[in-house]
Amino acid sequence: MAEQIKAVRGMRDILPEEVRIWQTVESIVFQTLEAFGFEEIRVPVVEELKLFQRSVGSFTDIVQKEMYVFKDKGDRILALRPEATASVVRAYLEHQLYTKRKITRLYYAGPMFRYDRPQKGRYRQFFQIGAEIFGGKSPYFDAELIVILAKIIEKLNVSNYVFETNSVGCDACKISYGMKLKQFLEPAKERLCQDCQTRLQGNVLRVLDCKVISCREIIKEAPVIQDVLCDDCRKHQENFYTTLDDNKIHYKKNPYLVRGLDYYTKTVFELKIGEEENAVAGGGRYDNLVSELGGPETPAAGFAIGMDRLCGLINLEVERKKEICVIFLGQHALQKGTAILNNSRVDGIKIVADYEQRPLKNHLKIADREGVKHILILGDNELQKQIFLYKNMSNGFQKEIKFSELSKFFKEINNA
Incomplete structure (x- = not known):
């Protein structure tokens, strides 16, 4: 008998029984997004490596450790996309979508790739559905994203969920907070993991995203960014929370939430279900990313849903077609x-x-x-x-x- 070839480690097959659940969830997500005026965009799985280096951040684990990078026959250095926001921004600029509408709402769906350690709900090929809003700087846009996620999760009959939220401030706030955080962490440098010792000299905010227990114990006593937020960022955050309250959104403030991508500014959030530590969705505002990738100054915000994790957590019975x-x-x-x-x-x-x-x-x-x-x-x-x-x-x-x-x-x- 010939040797049997199995799926690559960290990749998996999604069989028909599970696909029926996915299709039900996808239908609910797409219908909800379209009801809020979002239109679908489809972007390539492969992009130039520098797109993610410039957007996601050179000091993130994603860029430093987790990307699938290769050289093609034209000697171009390419990468399988680890996330899709950068690709959507690239398409938004390349096709000058900013000339067509003042506020552009787009959504996408598809596989992402990260060379991560495989575990329950985490794969090296994983699927996301995401949404992006370009052109709106009001905190109402940030809140709209959370309202959409809340509607989706409630349509899936999930009640035990919560949004964790924070503000990472503008560039000036980040610099001020980075200095304060570094000053706090320096005396504890030797007790930090090797990665966080490197982050301390690069992008110190990445330390807050560390999952190592010893580092997390140190972070519990760290100063919070709310102490250094400028008036504009503070007002944005307050209006954001007021809008969530008006919409009766269940959330809690997490002063150490920064997300794993460097492009975020001001609002960041994650959606968690039950006692699960890992988020099933997350996002925030990224007001500088469009200009950093060569476009005009354009405020923006978005989120991504981890479909593998979400579909693995919900208790959804889908009736088979007759x-x-x-x-x-x-x-x-x-x-x-x-x-x-x-x-x-x-x-x-x-x-x-x-x-x-x-x-x-x-x-x-x-x-x-x-x-x-x-x-x-x-x-x-x-x-x-x-x-x-x-x-x-x-x-x-x-x-x-x-x-x-x-x-x-x-x-x-x-x-x-």
Whole structure:
């Protein structure tokens, strides 16, 4: 027997049973986003490496440790996208979408790639649905993103959720806070992990994002950015919280939340479910990213939902589409019946034909084992009478269905 090839470590197959759940969730997310005026954009999986170096940040774990980077045949250094916001901003600029609408709302869906340590809910290929708003600087835009996420999560019948929120301030606030944080951490430098010792000399705010327990214990006593926020950032944050209160959003303030990407300014947030430590969604404001990637000064904000994690946490029962199994007895019935069947198909119901020739008893055993309730049988006798014989496997009920009424019958089964 030939050697069996398995999925690459950190990658996984999503099988039909789980895909049905994903499709239900995706439908809810897309419908909610479109109700708020978002339009879908589709961006490449592969981008130039420098796009992510300039946007995500050179001192982030994503850029330093987790990216899939390769050189193509044209000697260009490319990367599989670790996140999609940078790609959406690149497309927003390349196609000058800022000239078409004052406020642009876009959403995307697809796989991302990070060479991370695989664990429950975390894969090296993972899927996100994200939303971006370009052109709006009001905190109401930040709040709208959280309202959208709250509506999505409630439509999924999840009640035990909370948003953790913070402000990372503007560039000036970050500099002031960075100096204060570094001054606090220097005496404890030797107790920090090796990565955080490096971060201390690069982007010190990245220390707040460390997951190492010893570092987290030190961070608990660290100064908070609220102490150094400028008047504009403080007012933005206060108005943001007021809007959340007006919309009855369940949230709590986390003064050490910074998110894992350097482009954030002012508002940042994460969505958590139950007792799970890892967020199922997160985002915030990034008012400088568009200009840093060569565009005009453009305020922006967005979020991304981790679909693998969300779909793994929710308790969602999805009813399978009704299925009809069609059995052909004999070559003549098979030859004539397939065209009749295919010309009578309707949307919304699975009509599955078994073209293999086997005794009727065996066909019915297979259908019973696979949980198929509705059976159509066509043999030479039925073909002569121009009917299919319908059999309900649950109660044994049988009746004849004329060829001319087949489409009508399918609709009746689907609506029953």
